[in-house]
Amino acid sequence: MHRLRNIPSYVYLVLALSFIYLPVVVLVLFSFQDGVLPVFPFTGPSLQWYEKMLANDRLVESLGNSIMVALLSSLVTTVLGFLAAYGMARRKPRFAGGVRFVLMAPLTVSYLIIGMGLLITLNMIGIPKSLFAVGLGHVVINLPLCFAIIYSQFGDHLRNIDWAARDLGASDGQTLFRVIAPIMKPSLLASFCLSATLSWDEFIIAFLLSRFDVTLPVIIFEMLRAGLTPEVNAAGTMVFAISMLTIGITAICMFIAFRGKK
């Protein structure tokens, strides 16, 4: 009886999951296509489009750019987020509510608008469109998330550990980098990886703020003008695989962070 009643639920579950996975399966499957069109009939498997992709100099170069922007912007974001979370948790600064509001505000504004504003502003100060500008944009969009993740992990016990370290004669720097940071390592890593994944995948800010050196999503967008081709499938599958890897590491870090807190 119980099982029978649940059948409509299972049917819906399977249908919903099929809907969610349909484009992913099609994307990955036809990256191994042996023809020029990534549609039925499937004639593979073949790795020719992966070879072609890796022979595409602009794509490989943009891959390097993307990794560099993701790593550097995430490093800056995590350091800024960690310091801010420490400052807020260690002793509430004056106007704590206001500070938190400003730090979290970028979350409620579209990336497009943040990118536009940066484009106009950097234009005025005279910073040219570049990967550096893209990195700045990615720090802006990721800082609220990193701050929130790290701040949520600062408990009262850390305040006591902080005091204990100072009582034992540790300087500010020693307390922060040799006591607090090691304890916070899982959430620092989690925020670094999450920020790197979001930067790695970000399109509109990278599109607006870069000129000659571009990131991978921008190159893929340019490749789309040629229509459907298994080369884009191959590039997309690679991006997905790398995102999965980083997300996996993030999940493990978060798991350790939360277990550590309990």
Next chain:
Amino acid sequence: MSDPVGDNKKLKGCEFSRWATQPALIFTLIFFVTPLAIMVVISFWQRVSGKLVATWSGANYIKFFGTDYLLESLINSIEVTLATTVISVLLAYPLAYILAFRISPKWQKIILIFAVLPFWTAYVVRSYSWLLVISENGIINYVLTSLGIVDQPLEMAYTRGATILGFVHFFTMLLTLTIYANLVQIKPSYQKAAEDLGASKLQVFLRITLPLSIPGVAVGAFITFVIAIGDYITPQILGGGTEVLVPQAIMLQVSRAANFPMASVMSITLMLVIVVVYVITAKHLKMDRV
């Protein structure tokens, strides 16, 4: 507390921790708050023969709301975003409900993670993947024509429906997460109490579960609205050139005309729409909690 050395150290710590918040705060002020302020100022400037002239004139706003195709982009955006939000909620709610109440706790987390994994497919590629499914020679048309159901391939790509499909796919995953997180927090005792008092299954859902899950729906719907209305890629790739949404109109102003005042007007209008939606959502949240 009376130990002078200890006090001194605490004082030093306080100064340092106050300093620690500054870099992030200053960074956000320079690269987020200032750009937005500059956009507000520039939206009142004029562009005269390719150069920006500092004025305080509402001419850009009048032009935006007075020009048919510009105003239309705003109406299109609101329609597409509302349709996206409503359809996504309708699809995600049953999914979240089934996960929370019909699946054993052991499997819930695993299926949930599995259901939101494609969330991380590359942003640009996600829309492209749907083209593979719905385009003229895509999967659906291949199946339909080879089964002889249709003679001519259906035109599904490059329409408003295609844009909404791409959005719904993405936001169903997001909403499933927020609604599920809310549903599992509802105490089972509430539902049991209602049943004991003679409520039918439908009554329990309509009068206990549904009202208690509104915050999760509201949060997810708000995020959906904010992200969808500002998205350029999905309408650009899947919608094609059939109609223009505000983000596409903004990009046209920036890339073709370098008309930053007009682009600023549209960006600010988008932000105002989001503020209005926030006020509505926040109000609903409070009303349901009372």
